[in-house]
Amino acid sequence: MARSFYPAEHYAPEPQQVSLLPFRFARLSGQELLVNEAGEFLFAPEGTTQSLADGVVDVRSELYKDLKAKHIVFDDTSSPLLDVLATKIRTKYDHLSGGTKLHIFVVTLRCEHSCHYCQVSRQTATKGEFDMSEATADRSISLMLDSPSPHVTLELQGGEPLLAFDIIQYIVPRAKEQAQLRGKGLDIVVTTNLACATDEMLTYFRDEGVRVSTSLDGPAFLHNKNRPRPGNDSYERAIDGIERSRAILGFNNVAALMTTTAASLDHVEEIIEEYVRRDFHTIFLRPISPYGFALKTKTKTGYEMERFLEFYKKGLNHILAINRGGYRLTEIYSQILLSKILTPQGTGYVDLQSPAGQAWNVLVYNYNGDVFASDESRMLAEMQDWTFRLGNVHRDNRHSLFTSEAALNMFEVSCNQSLAGCSDCAFQSYCGADPIYHHATQGDMYGHRPTSGFCKRNMEVIKHLFAFINEDDPQTMGIFWAWLTGNPLPVQVAKCD
Amino acid sequence: MEIDTQSPLPQGTVTIHVRHDLVSVDALLKTCYWFSRDFVCDVSRDSEKQSTVRLKPKAGSDHPLDEAQEQFMAAALDFALRERVTVQTLSVRDLLLAKAFSESGVLEEQPLGVFGDAVEEAKPDGMFKILSNS
Numbered sequence: 001m002a003r004s005f006y007p008a009e010h011y012a013p014e015p016q017q018v019s020l021l022p023f024r025f026a027r028l029s030g031q032e033l034l035v036n037e038a039g040e041f042l043f044a045p046e047g048t049t050q051s052l053a054d055g056v057v058d059v060r061s062e063l064y065k066d067l068k069a070k071h072i073v074f075d076d077t078s079s080p081l082l083d084v085l086a087t088k089i090r091t092k093y094d095h096l097s098g099g100t101k102l103h104i105f106v107v108t109l110r111c112e113h114s115c116h117y118c119q120v121s122r123q124t125a126t127k128g129e130f131d132m133s134e135a136t137a138d139r140s141i142s143l144m145l146d147s148p149s150p151h152v153t154l155e156l157q158g159g160e161p162l163l164a165f166d167i168i169q170y171i172v173p174r175a176k177e178q179a180q181l182r183g184k185g186l187d188i189v190v191t192t193n194l195a196c197a198t199d200e201m202l203t204y205f206r207d208e209g210v211r212v213s214t215s216l217d218g219p220a221f222l223h224n225k226n227r228p229r230p231g232n233d234s235y236e237r238a239i240d241g242i243e244r245s246r247a248i249l250g251f252n253n254v255a256a257l258m259t260t261t262a263a264s265l266d267h268v269e270e271i272i273e274e275y276v277r278r279d280f281h282t283i284f285l286r287p288i289s290p291y292g293f294a295l296k297t298k299t300k301t302g303y304e305m306e307r308f309l310e311f312y313k314k315g316l317n318h319i320l321a322i323n324r325g326g327y328r329l330t331e332i333y334s335q336i337l338l339s340k341i342l343t344p345q346g347t348g349y350v351d352l353q354s355p356a357g358q359a360w361n362v363l364v365y366n367y368n369g370d371v372f373a374s375d376e377s378r379m380l381a382e383m384q385d386w387t388f389r390l391g392n393v394h395r396d397n398r399h400s401l402f403t404s405e406a407a408l409n410m411f412e413v414s415c416n417q418s419l420a421g422c423s424d425c426a427f428q429s430y431c432g433a434d435p436i437y438h439h440a441t442q443g444d445m446y447g448h449r450p451t452s453g454f455c456k457r458n459m460e461v462i463k464h465l466f467a468f469i470n471e472d473d474p475q476t477m478g479i480f481w482a483w484l485t486g487n488p489l490p491v492q493v494a495k496c497d
Numbered sequence: 498m499e500i501d502t503q504s505p506l507p508q509g510t511v512t513i514h515v516r517h518d519l520v521s522v523d524a525l526l527k528t529c530y531w532f533s534r535d536f537v538c539d540v541s542r543d544s545e546k547q548s549t550v551r552l553k554p555k556a557g558s559d560h561p562l563d564e565a566q567e568q569f570m571a572a573a574l575d576f577a578l579r580e581r582v583t584v585q586t587l588s589v590r591d592l593l594l595a596k597a598f599s600e601s602g603v604l605e606e607q608p609l610g611v612f613g614d615a616v617e618e619a620k621p622d623g624m625f626k627i628l629s630n631s
Contacts, residue, residue: 020582022590027575037593053581082593089597420530424579450534 015059015075021085023072025049026426028463029470034072038088039340039429042070043470091344092429095353095361099148102350102362104155104375105140105171107132108164109367113193113229116261131164132367137171139393140365141178146398147363151185156210157375159367162196172208189213193227194241195234202248212245214238216256216278218264218271226261242278256280260287265307268315276327284332285315287457289376305453309460316464323479323489330483337458337465338480340430350374352432352458356414359390359407369393371401373410376436387445388436410435413446421449427462510553511566515573517546524576525550532569535560 023036032048035041044063051057052073057064059075067073071085109130132140144152154175156168172188179186188210205212216238217223223235245254256278258264258271268285275283287308312333319331336349350357358373365371369392372378377388388410390401401407416422416433425431437454438447449455468476478490515525525548529538535558539551552565 019589020585022586022593023582024579025575025582037590049578049582053578053585082589083596086593086596089593093597420527424527424576424583448533450531 015077018055018057018059018073018075020052021071021074021082024424024426024428028466031470033426033466034067034070035426035429036071036085037429038071038085038092038344040070040088041341041466042066042072088344092340092346095346095348095357096355098150100144100359100361100363101147101149101151101348102153102155103140103144103147104157104362104364105132105137106157106159106364106366106378107137107161107167107171108159110163111158111160111193112163112195113160113227113234115227130159130367132167132171132365134167134170136365136367136369136393137167138174139369141171141175143365143371143393143398143401144175144363145178145182145184149184151187152179153187153189155213156188156190158191160193160196161190162192162194162201165201169204172210176208187211192241193234193238194245195229195237197241197245199244199248202245205245206249206253211253211255212249213255213257214242214245215258216242216274216280217258217261218267219274222264222267222271225263226259239278255282257284258286260285260308260311262307265311268311269318272315272318272322272329276322276329281328282330282332283319285312286333287453289379305456309457312461313464320476320479323482324475326489328482328489333461334465334480335483337430337462339484341462341465341469342480343484350432351434351437352430354414354416354428354431354433355411356433356435358388358410358414358434358436359402363390363401365393371396373407374436376440380436380440385440387439410445419446419449421452421455427459430462431458509562510551511562513550513552513566513569514543515548515550517548520573520577521580522548524580525573527576528569528573531572532565536565 021036023034025035026033027046028043030046031043032046033041034044034049044066048057048063048067052067057067057073064073068075068078071081071088074082110128144154154171156171158164161168168190175188176186188208189212190205190210191213194212194214202212204210215227217226220235223238224232227234229237242254242256256275258275264271272283287305316331316334319329322329336347336352339345340347340352347353348361350362353361358377362374363371364373364375364378366378366381370378370381371390371393372381373388373390380387381389386406388406390396390404390407396404413419413435414433416425416428416431419433422428422431422433434454435445435447438452439445441453442448442451447454468480475490481487482489517525520528522542525540529540529550532538532552534555536552536554539553540548541551542548550569552562552569554560554562554565
């Protein structure tokens, strides 16, 4: 007897009603890039958005299945998945939960370097009145731990913080003790140029579990040009400090960051090679912050964003080539954006958050107790611009800091979802709102996106990354995924002649 | 939309007539916003049905004027399209965001809105349920 089956339509009936889900689109490389509210994307043929808006998309097409899978449309067979989409959106905004995580203590303004671009109005190395007092340190620790975040990071910064090593030795044990009493996790990092680091200091950091973050701007000629100091030996001291730090603290407890000055722009490959030569596996191709002395000395260090983007693109190509050769080197800015594009995760990187991460995810406690929404806003204050000073540790508590006029003014323009130029942007969920940058560069926290360096940089970098994604070269995508997952680099495909 | 090539124009200026049955005033202004980097955009409302835009390159702009005409019209139509998608998805967007944040405790008040999907309405913990709590 023949067994009868339901027809295939019984299991996958054609939808009776198709509805759109919110999405934004951009035109890239002769296609339309459709991005949903959670940042999931789909490259679709030209005309897709028009068809969707007109309600004439073919529900039997492969494209329709893709649109459903990417939560661009839903119908009576897929509406339960709306819960999934809501969960994905929540995951993307996870940085909003928990409160401020990064707390930067400026333990001194003193520094023995005199970098043109220095983001701090540095003081000479002998002026002790620019060190953080014990009373200010105590209040800062208390405010830091008032954050609802179950785990906080304390970054000890300057100036050059090692010039105030005594206050570091005061802060570290107290912060650890107080964190333990309140049941909070605590990471401590010291940001130092390492020029004055002694073995005793490094041993102290090892014993206290303090990690080291330092600066390396490239090979000697460039690093020393960017970072003048007596003796013109900043590079030699940095390299010596990195080697001793690795030997004492352990290899993985030492990281380096670079700053791109005008002098750097023609040397991206040499900078990258220097990081490889020094056995670093991450590099952050980041532009100079338009604050502090960088603004004051623009003619010495400044450059147009176009030139930085050329630098970045050339650098990323070189980094990919190095990875293809088997040496793992992650470019951090690309990694952050790729994580937002290719995974459900958001980012802890403050500059690419919306609502903006300033204050929500980072607070800066200056040596004199003033509290700022970010390190950049402290730099503005050093230029006598107090717009983003939220209060002072000796007068304020967490509530009054976050309800201060300075904070509320900033929060009002901190969501790119509601900013002109951003609200319709396909890249909105990958980007951020940076009221401090726009205040500093355009004199207006709200910002004017068509002339914004922030917008230009992120638009171009995101488009550049999407070009790689659309090209879908297995080697390149394998490298990107290795950066995101920590998995090994893809094996080099053998070439036949 | 059409480009006016007949009227006498100041040198280096282009005039574009925009019909509002195709491109709303909002979509037109969004287009002008993005073109304001390279051009002075002089917008005048001719009638309820039409506006006229005059694009004049800013000093130092190297944006070719003939390309700008095409790009302006394409951008305006894209903003009109975005507007249509936004209108069609506004309610569900509000509800998705409400659901996303209410479960994490961020949103204290449920938004008003209408969600017309029968399957979702039938679910005891669906988005319609959350809406009906308000």
